[in-house]
Amino acid sequence: MSLVNAPRLETERLILRGPEPSDAEAMIAFLLDPVRAEGxxxxxxxGDAWRWFALNVGHWHLRGYGYFTIENKASGQPAGxxxxxxxEGWPEPEIGWVVFDGFEGKxxxxxxxxxxxxxxxxxxxxxxxxxxxxxGNTRSVALAERLGAVYERTYTNYAMGEDMLYRHPSAEEVLG
Structure with missing residues (x-):
């Protein structure tokens, strides 16, 4: 049961859906891993990791969008x-991503x-x-660039410290 009113999006291998109570453990495990969650x-x-999970649920309710759970179609497992x-405090909407342990490089x-x-x-x-x-998050930089995003500027993110802002191709460029 989804905790939010999120659409269900699909790709060839993935289902992107709203967070469910059963997704909390995978997200908490990721957030508690100091190496994997560094960026x-x-x-x-x-408790802090659990509150971040709840923050995402609240973000969906306040903004009408947020982080989808990436579900692997083949296994049914949360993959990220x-x-x-x-x-509040972000410069503008961003696409963010995280892949959980065991799902990288695919x-x-x-x-x-x-x-x-x-x-x-x-x-x-x-x-x-x-x-x-x-x-320093070279894997995310490489992915952003593969997606066609271009480095625009570095700024101070009130929650994360120094952040690099990459601009994705516009809607017009992507959708034609």
């Missing part, structure tokens, strides 16, 4: 999250991000979107 602002305490994120983040970008442009009516990446 995402991980946590030291389970990807969505449009724009909490093109899942790229496949999910391409579908989410189309959703942002077609369904949300956004004309432009960014990805905000912590310096």
């Amino acid at each position: 995402f602002g991980g946590y030291e305490h389970r 999250i990807c969505g449009v994120w724009n909490p 093109g899942i983040a790229r496949e999910a991000a391409l579908r989410v970008r189309r959703y942002a442009y077609e369904d949300l009516g956004l004309s432009t979107i960014t990805s905000n990446i912590v310096p």
Whole structure:
């Protein structure tokens, strides 16, 4: 049972759906891993990670969008999250992604991000979107660039510190 009124998006290998109570454990495990969650602002305490999961649910209710759970069609397992994120204090809406342990290197983040970008442009009516990446997160930079995003500037993110803003191709460029 989804905790939010999110659409169900599909790709060849993935289902992108709203967060469900059963997704909390995979997200908490990711957020508590100091190495894997470094570029995402991980946590030291389970309660803080649980609150981030609840924050995403609230983001959906307040903004009408947020992070989808990426479900692997073949296994039914949560493989990560990807969505449009724009909490208070963010410079503008961004596409963000995280792939959970065991799902890296399979093109899942790229496949999910391409579908989410189309959703942002077609369904949300956004004309432009960014990805905000912590310096040193070379894998996310490489993915943003593979998606056609271009480095625009570095800024201070009140929650994350220094962030690099990558601008994705416009809706017009993507949708034609």
